[in-house]
Amino acid sequence: MNDQNEADLLEKKYFRTFQIIMVASTVLFSGFVGYICFDYFIRPKVSTSHYHFNVQYRVGNETAMSEVVNNTLYPLLQIYDRNPEFRGNIEMQSLTLEWMNKTNPECSDLLRKLVLDTKQIQLVMVQYSSALAIAYPYIDMYKSIVHTQELIEDFFGVYPESGISRAIMLQEGQFMLGASRIIEDIKNSEGNPVYDTLMVTKEALSFFGVERDAPIYRYQLAGLEEIFILPYVQTVMEGDVFHSVLWFMDGELLVAGEEQYWTKDGYWEMNASFFEEIEFMTRNHENRLKDLARQGNHFLHLDEWVNTLLDRGQPPLLDQYVPETHWQTYRYRGPFVWMAQTKGGTPFSDGEVCSRNYYTHQKLLATEIMLNYSHFNLSSINASVYSSYFQRLHRAWLDLAEAQVTDTTGVSPRDFEGYFAFNKTQAALNNATEIMSLLVNVTNEWNNTVYTNNGSIQIVALNQIKGMNPVMTNQSEFINFTTNLGSGGQHALPVMLELMNANGLNVTSMILETPWNPALNYSRVRVSFPETTDMEENWAYIKFKGLFNEISYSPSLIEYDTINLSRSEYYPDTYEAYEDWDSRSAHDNFELYLPLANGLIYSTEGRYAVIKNCSQSHVCMKWNPDEIRFMQTEIINPHGETWEYFILQDVSINQALEFANLVNAFSVETFDGDDLS
């Protein structure tokens, strides 16, 4: 009996515990699920967007450019036109406005309506052409932005203050803190900055070690004004709201996709050459936005979102310097795809295209200095002639901007894209040469120097900044880079060199002589590579091995100054092998590439500098504590390539910076009569 009572008791306990456990589990499980759902349901929902359109998607092909406008951008505008409650941002280069006017005036009218009248669309528009701004000096970007401002005003009839976003978002998600410079230089009629917010992916911030998570940051670089950093990710709870981004990818892929589809109406095949609207995709996107509207979503412009965040209090400081990068940092490894990876059908490697663009920049800068000097200092041309030449030179700058577009070197450029860069730079150079020739002809002093005395003229852009005469005809005042015989060699270098697939190396001791400084000794390293297409490992590189954990370099667009960085503050890159840039499974493979827009990398521990000649081969640099690597994945030029670097020993950072700018951003240009013919 006692056993039976005990058994009864145990059975009751068994089922009682089961009951208690089920109740407790239900409370916990349902409470957790309920909390997530409740939190979402009660939280306000907002959305922003930055549909990213690129009329230069297939640069150089006018059909592609028209199809971007007609078949992808126009349908999106029509979605917004049909739904007055939708609001968003569209990002594109201002070249699109020109092209829109030319190919589809209806689309232009609709855009004006959506921006000015209904204020549904706000444009993120910075550059004229979607250039690889991280690779080139500031003045190229500045001219591009100024031209954009003019185009906007022309297109809309009046500058739409609320219709142009304060955010800077560039092609391929380029991000550089040096864009702070734009805040100071580009201001509206009331003296307020037109742009003051940089956009970047959250993924990129994490990659470069930003630890603090915030919806917006602020950062001040090199004594410039503070800039806001707006990170974005698909969907996140931040700023007490549920914030989603309607679309932040290529806008062309929103409504266009594969070339054939099967729809409810049957088989569909693309008739257009590059992009054609697929109706069910347009409908799908519209239905999604309608669903969001039904859920009570607040469609915000980027500026409204930024203002909302700023109203909550001062944003925290970005706790880590983030070097120049692109979106999808993990996949694209910063500027690597645009400045080192040779892919696609283009006949030119990245280094060749970028260096040619850089060389064109140098020529155009020299021409502009000469033009300004001839009119404002020498009065050898009147205002009307000056204006005419300036317009031609302006066109040359715009041609250069088009050549600098990311699509000429980026993700698998096609052959016509490579040739586009070549042709545009050639047009710009031809223009510059003609203008120089005309100026020499009409300026007595120059004419005598070049044609009468068979001498040379030297233009020193850096002199302009120093407040000195930038155009020199007296050879004794020239800046000279001369060979220093009888000394130097590879053994005298402060770094060790390692080459891959090179077929020639030349190390020469040189002297730089300037009027304002004592002579500076340096070494010139020239390395040549053959075509590597048929080699087992196609890559070509030069490594400089030395003390590079602590460096100074000039951030892109800030070529007049430097900042100090330490490699150990970023995640390590321990995997060094052929195709390490393609490796997606290696641990601790946090590659850090720097574009070096003025070519300078300075070792603060070793007090030496390695300066890339950007007009010879402009590839990005992989940075590791004990070495730096300049690389191309493949040399495709049948004649090979020659890269040039300068090594300065026992110099200060200021000396190195001046040298780098003399070679690259504010270069010395010397020409004679043969160069003008």
Next chain:
Amino acid sequence: MKWFKRKKEEIPMNRLSLSRGLIMVGIMCIFIGIFMVFFSMVLSTIQLNSSSGGFARPLEMCHVLWLRYGTSSAFFALGGLDIIAGYLYQKKIKKRLMVITSFFNQPYIALGILVLSILWILQAMEPDGGISQFFAKMFNLDVRDPIDALYYGYIISKMPKLELLLFSLGHLALMPFSTRVSNLILAQVDFRLRKKGRRAAKPRPNMELRFQRKANSYMIWGGIILGLFAAVSYAIGHIMAIGLDITVILINFNVFKFPTIPFKYYKLYLSVIPAILISTCAYCIIASIGYRKKPEKRFFRVLAWIGSIIVLLIPFYGLYFGLHSVFSLWYTRPNLSKRTKRIDIPLVEET
């Protein structure tokens, strides 16, 4: 709440507990249904037209809406059935209703649906692949032909892959609770698939043995879940170590912010956390085996107690498995007799 306040002596404890257990499962089903509504709303914020991720066709809004109204309704219906059946079970044993309800609470339907949805998903990723070649024959299509492959891709895009996948995952998330309740009810109503004569009266179960078994099995389950968490931790660490910040996704919802370790400590996910979890997994399993072999030994009882407390700490299911284990140990005497073998009672044929 009359049903809850019904006097215990009016209903046997086992029936009362099971009815309440079934009602609890029903409540959880309803919350899963609410979660499906929430998830579909979050899906609306995603770039559905993106062609990335291996799918050539975008995710269509109709699937999102089917998830919101279809899948959630299925869970609401299932939950409603459980609650009603649980309530009625207190009043009277309705065998057929309980069998049907228990049948729906078994995981086999969800597992079958999961397999089906995975097959469809694989075909959606590769409309001209091997699996597609096999199933496309049902539609008289040969996906080696590009046009047929496109058409088959269209057919697959219309299949409710997302809806069924989430239904099966949601159902399987409740598996520990629903399966247990279902099994107990089926045992209580004496359900058997094949009737063969009259069955002899069931022997009185040895409750102490039952508690012991529960302590064993739930510690092992807890250990297995800890092992799975170790694998998940390593996977997260691997993704972060190759350069992708997965915490950006994890901390999108406030509830995950606290337990998420910042990206800069990604190496913890690779080594320290898996090491801790694997060792606790091994501990739980060893403690369980030890207790099973020698339940009367104090040493193994202490190990088992510690294991149970460890299992309590597991997120989501820890409370369920851990409490079972704890209570089971609590109700078993320290000086247990040695475990005896199970004996089979032969069927008594009807004469």
